[in-house]
Amino acid sequence: MKQHGFPKATHLKSKKLIERLFKEGEKVKGYPLLAVYTPIEPGASTHQAGFSVSKRKFKHAVDRNLLKRRMREAYRLNKHLLPGGEEPKLAIMFIYLPAKAADFMQIEKGMQKALTHLAYAHKKENT
């Protein structure tokens, strides 16, 4: 398996799961991002990730697409920070917070921070 791949199966797509995520998910901050996560029901084979940018803060579709692409790229290159192994897999939604577009460096930094925090919190919960 490719180390940095991001195939379709690891996209967060189920409407039901997303609804549940926003309802009971835990929050971890890594400015300029906010990660909301929750364990998936047992049986899932991978983590699932989704990305969101507010339509109110960015009016044009072009800007939203750019930020989502940058977030996705940052997740793809840094997802090895997440816990692997046998623990239950996670559904994570990354939300872009500020009203101004950030460059890739800032977003990657925030992503690393969020993933590290997330892994630590997740480990603690399980032990």
Added chain:
RNA sequence: UGAACAGGUCGCCUUAUCGCUCUCCUCAACUUGGUUGGGAAGAGAGGAAAGUCCGGACAACACAGGGCGCCAGGCUCUGUGAAAGCAGAGGAGGCCCCGGGCAAACCAGGGUCUACAGAAAGUGCCACAGAAAAUAAACUUCCUAUGCCGCCGCUAAGGAGGUAGGUAAACCUACCUUCGUUAAGGCUUCGGCAGGUAAAGGUGAAAAGGUGGGGUAAGCGCCCACCGUUUAUAGCGGUGACGUUAUAAGCAAGGUAAACCUCCUGGGUUGUAAUGCCAUGUAUACCGGGGUAUGAGGGUUGCUCGCCCGAUCCCGGAGGGUAGGCAGCGUAGAUAAAUGAUAAGGGCCCGCUUAGGCGAGGUACAGAAUCCGGCUUACAGACCUGUUUUAUAA
């Protein structure tokens, strides 16, 4: 060569690394079809993909009929197109410039613009300024013919003409001539009231035709001439919009229909969140209330009448379940939505600079969501064509 305007075309590129979506081929694992993973090849945002404003394709539901509503279009001819629309040539009108004219809602020429049916069916609105913003009326000014009152005078007052002066005119003053009138009544001056007038009021985008003359107490298209203009009828020219001439009746109906509206023409309704299929789960159960073959309820284009079907239906409480996939859907094609990220280099533009060069400089507007054809709007920069114009060089 520069600038402005109009029309058209294009609207960043290369390499490396790591990735994404689809098609197809291949290998491996599990295997009934197939699923998962690795690898190779190919394809992968726009001129506007946008706004969702029109027209169609496609789909579903309809398709006895009447009425109301809703939407779109609105000068003529020709070409093009499935239509919407677009293009060319014209007609009419608005605005601007220049000339003619004392002037005008005047005439001739040029440029430019027009969602260009109707403002003479009705309603609404028209800031500021202005007396007044549209039926008119009031105010200021003008008049005192007509009616009334008061006052003055009759040695008249006053009107008309002449002369002189201020001052050329208007106007005023003085003088001369002439007209004019005498008390139960008459005349006249001044003032007031009633009355007449919309002509004058310079503001405004717009003020109810213009000029000259007659007429009038003063005025008014009240009357006349010329000019302009509206409607109707007829003739002539033009495929036509329309133009032009004559006659008759007029001189108002200022703007706004991209306010409602009226007229004409066209349009079944709803839009891919349509719609069809598969899978999954179900409760025609329970409690309370109500309606019902004297027709509940449903269907019928947005509403209504009408028409058709027709025995269960509606409201509240408590509770149960689904919300997944495929087709629709495309040699881009998803469904929390691919077409990217990073690094290096190069174009182009900008700024600085001695030529070389330098720079944390700029590189727009903006991302498919069923598909086509239009319209509108946004846009750094580059190129081409045409017109106008200025300067420089040869």
